[in-house]
Amino acid sequence: MDYITEASRTILxxxxxxxxVVALAEFVADKMGGPIERDKLHEFSWELHITEIKFDLKCNVVPIGKISKGTFYHRALLFKVLAERIGIGCTLVRGEYNxxxxxxxxxxEAPPGIPAVLIPPQVFIVDLMYQPGYLMKEGTAEADRYRRI
Structure with a gap:
Protein backbone atom coordinates (compact mmCIF):
# COMPACT_ATOMS: atom_id res chain seq x y z
CA MET A 1 0.00 0.00 0.00
CA ASP A 2 2.90 2.36 0.70
CA TYR A 3 4.17 1.87 -2.85
CA ILE A 4 0.74 2.63 -4.28
CA THR A 5 0.42 5.78 -2.18
CA GLU A 6 3.90 6.99 -3.10
CA ALA A 7 3.45 6.22 -6.79
CA SER A 8 0.09 7.98 -6.86
CA ARG A 9 1.52 11.06 -5.18
CA THR A 10 4.64 11.36 -7.33
CA ILE A 11 3.70 9.88 -10.72
CA LEU A 12 0.06 10.83 -11.33
CA VAL A 21 5.62 5.24 -17.59
CA VAL A 22 9.25 6.36 -17.38
CA ALA A 23 8.85 7.61 -13.80
CA LEU A 24 7.08 4.42 -12.72
CA ALA A 25 9.84 2.29 -14.26
CA GLU A 26 12.47 4.26 -12.36
CA PHE A 27 10.41 3.95 -9.16
CA VAL A 28 10.08 0.16 -9.54
CA ALA A 29 13.76 -0.32 -10.33
CA ASP A 30 14.71 1.76 -7.30
CA LYS A 31 12.55 -0.40 -5.02
CA MET A 32 13.98 -3.63 -6.49
CA GLY A 33 17.70 -2.99 -6.23
CA GLY A 34 18.37 -0.32 -8.85
CA PRO A 35 19.73 -0.63 -12.37
CA ILE A 36 21.97 -3.59 -13.15
CA GLU A 37 24.71 -3.69 -15.75
CA ARG A 38 23.91 -6.26 -18.42
CA ASP A 39 27.22 -8.08 -18.00
CA LYS A 40 26.88 -8.10 -14.18
CA LEU A 41 23.40 -9.66 -14.06
CA HIS A 42 24.83 -13.01 -12.96
CA GLU A 43 26.27 -11.29 -9.86
CA PHE A 44 22.90 -9.90 -8.74
CA SER A 45 22.10 -12.36 -5.96
CA TRP A 46 18.33 -12.08 -5.79
CA GLU A 47 17.78 -15.81 -5.04
CA LEU A 48 19.31 -15.61 -1.57
CA HIS A 49 17.24 -12.52 -0.76
CA ILE A 50 13.97 -14.27 -1.75
CA THR A 51 14.96 -17.40 0.20
CA GLU A 52 15.61 -15.31 3.31
CA ILE A 53 12.17 -13.70 3.04
CA LYS A 54 10.52 -17.13 2.68
CA PHE A 55 12.44 -18.39 5.70
CA ASP A 56 11.50 -15.36 7.82
CA LEU A 57 7.82 -15.62 6.86
CA LYS A 58 7.83 -19.43 7.06
CA CYS A 59 5.92 -19.39 3.81
CA ASN A 60 6.55 -19.79 0.09
CA VAL A 61 4.25 -16.88 -0.72
CA VAL A 62 6.29 -13.69 -0.79
CA PRO A 63 4.51 -10.30 -0.71
CA ILE A 64 5.83 -8.23 -3.61
CA GLY A 65 6.42 -5.25 -1.29
CA LYS A 66 8.91 -7.25 0.80
CA ILE A 67 11.24 -7.84 -2.13
CA SER A 68 14.10 -5.35 -2.31
CA LYS A 69 16.29 -7.32 -4.75
CA GLY A 70 14.21 -8.38 -7.68
CA THR A 71 14.94 -9.36 -11.24
CA PHE A 72 12.89 -9.32 -14.46
CA TYR A 73 9.90 -11.22 -13.14
CA HIS A 74 9.62 -9.40 -9.81
CA ARG A 75 10.04 -5.96 -11.36
CA ALA A 76 7.55 -6.61 -14.16
CA LEU A 77 4.96 -7.85 -11.67
CA LEU A 78 5.39 -4.80 -9.42
CA PHE A 79 5.24 -2.47 -12.43
CA LYS A 80 1.99 -4.12 -13.58
CA VAL A 81 0.36 -3.87 -10.16
CA LEU A 82 1.31 -0.23 -9.66
CA ALA A 83 0.46 0.77 -13.23
CA GLU A 84 -3.05 -0.66 -12.93
CA ARG A 85 -3.59 1.02 -9.57
CA ILE A 86 -2.66 4.47 -10.91
CA GLY A 87 -4.40 4.09 -14.27
CA ILE A 88 -1.61 3.30 -16.72
CA GLY A 89 -2.56 0.56 -19.15
CA CYS A 90 0.06 -2.13 -19.66
CA THR A 91 0.47 -5.84 -20.12
CA LEU A 92 2.60 -8.31 -18.23
CA VAL A 93 4.25 -10.78 -20.57
CA ARG A 94 5.92 -13.88 -19.24
CA GLY A 95 8.79 -15.38 -21.17
CA GLU A 96 11.15 -18.26 -20.60
CA TYR A 97 13.76 -18.63 -17.85
CA ASN A 98 12.09 -16.27 -15.34
CA GLU A 109 5.01 12.91 -30.45
CA ALA A 110 3.18 14.12 -33.52
CA PRO A 111 5.08 16.03 -36.18
CA PRO A 112 4.08 19.70 -36.42
CA GLY A 113 0.73 20.15 -38.13
CA ILE A 114 -0.54 16.62 -37.52
CA PRO A 115 -3.02 16.12 -34.66
CA ALA A 116 -1.84 13.49 -32.17
CA VAL A 117 -5.22 11.73 -32.39
CA LEU A 118 -4.38 10.69 -35.96
CA ILE A 119 -1.26 8.82 -34.92
CA PRO A 120 -1.94 5.24 -33.78
CA PRO A 121 -0.34 4.09 -30.54
CA GLN A 122 2.67 1.82 -30.77
CA VAL A 123 3.78 -0.94 -28.42
CA PHE A 124 6.89 -0.33 -26.33
CA ILE A 125 8.70 -2.62 -23.92
CA VAL A 126 9.67 -0.93 -20.66
CA ASP A 127 13.22 -1.53 -19.44
CA LEU A 128 13.14 -2.17 -15.70
CA MET A 129 16.59 -3.74 -15.39
CA TYR A 130 19.42 -2.06 -17.27
CA GLN A 131 18.27 1.50 -18.06
CA PRO A 132 15.07 1.85 -16.03
CA GLY A 133 12.51 3.86 -17.95
CA TYR A 134 14.02 3.31 -21.37
CA LEU A 135 11.29 2.44 -23.89
CA MET A 136 12.07 -0.03 -26.67
CA LYS A 137 9.79 -0.17 -29.69
CA GLU A 138 8.26 -3.62 -30.18
CA GLY A 139 9.91 -5.61 -32.94
CA THR A 140 13.32 -3.96 -32.70
CA ALA A 141 16.55 -5.85 -32.08
CA GLU A 142 17.01 -4.19 -28.68
CA ALA A 143 13.50 -5.22 -27.59
CA ASP A 144 14.19 -8.81 -28.65
CA ARG A 145 17.50 -8.77 -26.80
CA TYR A 146 15.80 -7.54 -23.61
CA ARG A 147 13.31 -10.42 -23.69
CA ARG A 148 15.89 -13.17 -24.14
CA ILE A 149 18.90 -14.46 -22.28
Missing part, protein backbone atom coordinates in the same frame (compact mmCIF):
# COMPACT_ATOMS: atom_id res chain seq x y z
CA UNK A 13 0.76 14.59 -11.47
CA UNK A 14 3.12 14.15 -14.44
CA UNK A 15 1.81 15.66 -17.68
CA UNK A 16 1.89 12.74 -20.11
CA UNK A 17 1.50 8.98 -20.05
CA UNK A 18 5.02 8.67 -21.50
CA UNK A 19 6.44 10.59 -18.54
CA UNK A 20 4.38 8.52 -16.10
CA UNK A 99 11.95 -13.46 -17.88
CA UNK A 100 8.98 -11.16 -17.81
CA UNK A 101 8.43 -7.68 -19.18
CA UNK A 102 5.80 -5.01 -19.52
CA UNK A 103 4.41 -3.65 -22.74
CA UNK A 104 2.69 -0.28 -22.99
CA UNK A 105 0.91 1.39 -25.88
CA UNK A 106 2.05 4.96 -26.33
CA UNK A 107 1.61 7.63 -28.97
CA UNK A 108 4.87 9.14 -30.12
Missing amino acids: PLASTNQQ RAWNEVKLVE
